[in-house]
Amino acid sequence: MSLMERKTAEKKNKILNSALIVLAEKGYHGTTMEDIANHLLMTKGSLYYYFKGKQDLVFQSQIRILKQSIENVKSVNQQELTSEEKLAGVIRKHIEYSLREKAGFLLMANPTEIFSETQLTEIYHLREAYAACYDELIEAGVKAGDFKVENIPVARNVLLGAMNWVTQWYSEEGALSIEAFAQLVTDYTMRIVKK
Amino acid sequence: MSLMERKTAEKKNKILNSALIVLAEKGYHGTTMEDIANHLLMTKGSLYYYFKGKQDLVFQSQIRILKQSIENVKSVNQQELTSEEKLAGVIRKHIEYSLREKAGFLLMANPTEIFSETQLTEIYHLREAYAACYDELIEAGVKAGDFKVENIPVARNVLLGAMNWVTQWYSEEGALSIEAFAQLVTDYTMRIVKK
């Protein structure tokens, strides 16, 4: 990758970061291209130099979050831990990450309202890959005798639901740090699969 | 209530029902007033005779769903059941209802994107009332020795998260009826509070 290509990539990244901040405040439809641009001291015209349009910009940010989520799982997976510790670690990371990237995760709730068919296909593929990681971990835990789950996809979706909903209510528990909060929630969600 | 008032009320109800169907398909921002009107073989002008505007219309439908949800809890509560059976019954009902009124529940995910401050206040009040029902049931179960929960608000939010997320993935389990599906999910979510 040439210097200039890297520069462009970095700029795109900056725009995505900025977009996520504004989106977190105002949501997809409440955010205008001008809002995103102003936050970066740019004008909206420039944004179209880097992205095809609003939909594309938000799509890219969504993809980045999903890929990062999968990376997060991998980083826990390569540690030397029991399957129970691994799953707990993955859950904790997911919660912490989702609270830091609140906007991106809020957009996940209604993707069909925002994205095109093609985009949805890609998003769903990544989601499936992410879900598969959980299925593996649960399976391993069952084999190890730590978990008791008859229907892994259902248990996994129940688990992911509990995890994804935290963006809706974290602020209510205002006093807690993200880390302490994540640990607390992890304890209760782990019960879904434990023996 | 006079005859004419009742007629108007009924018409409003019909509009709300119709709106929920269209909203379930296209989401809030993807639905135009014309869509809602056409679905009823009306023109959009008439809608403004019954509702102040789009926001008001959707707000009313949201309120109706929340009130109905609270009614659902009450109907289970007055049955002669153990606290464990009561909570399981309430969860099952919630899931079944949320899948039938999918749109209304999807709108719950990002209320701040849609409603005004005043409207949000009312929605949050009803949500709190609903949450309080769960807290009571969990508390009773703890006292009866069926549940083990140290932090009731957190456990309850984890529970509600798992429940509310089902609108996102029910269709994946296509073969199951709503009832069978609800029972399955109830079993796993109950683990969050059980001893």
Place this chain on the structure above:
DNA sequence: TAAAAAATTGACTTGACATTCAAAAATTGA
């Protein structure tokens, strides 16, 4: 340093949709 390439600007176009409203139609009740 000067030509070429990349990046930025902001005024302009465009389309979509919520909302309004005066006129028309339908319903009611005396």
Place this chain on the structure above:
DNA sequence: TCAATTTTTGAATGTCAAGTCAATTTTTTA
């Protein structure tokens, strides 16, 4: 029946924000 009232209509209005683009500025590179 017919006047009063309620309800519906659809054309007109207004707003808002996405997306475009020719001109300009900045940066690169040779």
